[in-house]
Amino acid sequence: MIKGRGTSINSENRFDKHQYVADEGERLEDIGASNTKIIEIQAKSILNQVLSPDIPMPWSMNPYQGCEHGCSYCYARPTHEFWGYSGGVDFENVVLVKKDAPQLLKQKFMSRSWKGEPIMMSGNTDCYQPVERKLEITRGLLKVCQTHKNPVGIITKNSLVTRDIDLLRDMAKDQLVQVIFSITTLDDSLRRILEPRTASVKSKLNAVERLTEAGVPVGVMMAPIIPAVRLQRKLNFLGQKLRESSC
Secondary structure (H helix, E strand, O other), X not given: OOOOOOOOOOOOOOOOOOOOOOOOOOOHHHHOOOOOEEEEOOOOOOEEEOOOOOOOOOEEEOOEEOOOOOOOOOOOHHHHHHHOOOOOHHHHHEEEXXXXXXXXXXXXXXXXXXXXXXXXEOOOOOOOOOOHHHHOHHHHHHHHHHHOOOOEEEEEOOHHHHHHHHHHHHHHHOOOEEEEEEOOOOOHHHHHHHOOOOOOHHHHHHHHHHHHHOOOOXXXXXXXXXXXXXXXXXXXXXXXXXXXXXX
C-alpha cells in the first residue's frame, strides 16, 4: 500500500483507447502518485439536479472533483473517469477545483427560475477535504447561501467544518443548515486503513460536540459498515503470531 493513500493501484479508465502498463517492479510512487495535484477548471454550473427518489434534497453541489481523503470504499471514484483520470490513485491524487463556484451559485440564486430549494454539499466528494483549508471555496458557497437565505445540508468526514462555525451558527438560527458527519468506525487504526486522510475519530467526535454546542443541527451517518474488515485484521494478527511461534 502507498502510505497515506486509500488504494495502491491506478485502475484503467474505461473511456481511454490506450492504457498505460507499468513495467515489472515499477511502483506508483515512481510516477508521482504520492503528490496531490490541484487543477483549476471552469465550470458552467455548480448545481446538479438530483432525480433519485431516495435522496431527500433536490439539488447537490460539489466544489471539488476527486478527493484527497482517499476512502477505499468511495462510490464516487468511477466519476473521475469522465474527466480523463483513473478512479484509483488519480481520484485522490488529482483534485479539480471550481474556484468560481460561489459566483456561479450567486448567479443561480439571482435567476427567476430559482425557487429556493434545499441544496446538499457534497454528494460526490467531500467539500471539506484538506485543500479547502487553503482555497475556502466551501466557505464562499456558505456565505452565498447565508446571504440569500437558502437552505443547505453538509456531509463531511473532516473536522475542518468547525472553522465555519460562525456562518453555520447564524444560518442555524434561521433553520437553514444541517451537518451530517460520516463516522464509519471508532477504531482509529481501522479508520487510517479505510479513509487514510480523513480527520481522526477523536477530531470527528469533538467537531460533533462543538457544532452541537453552537446550536448547529448535527447528525451522524454510520456507513458503510464493513464487519469483515475487522475480522480479517484479527485473522491476519493471529496468522502472524502463529508464524512467529513456529520460527
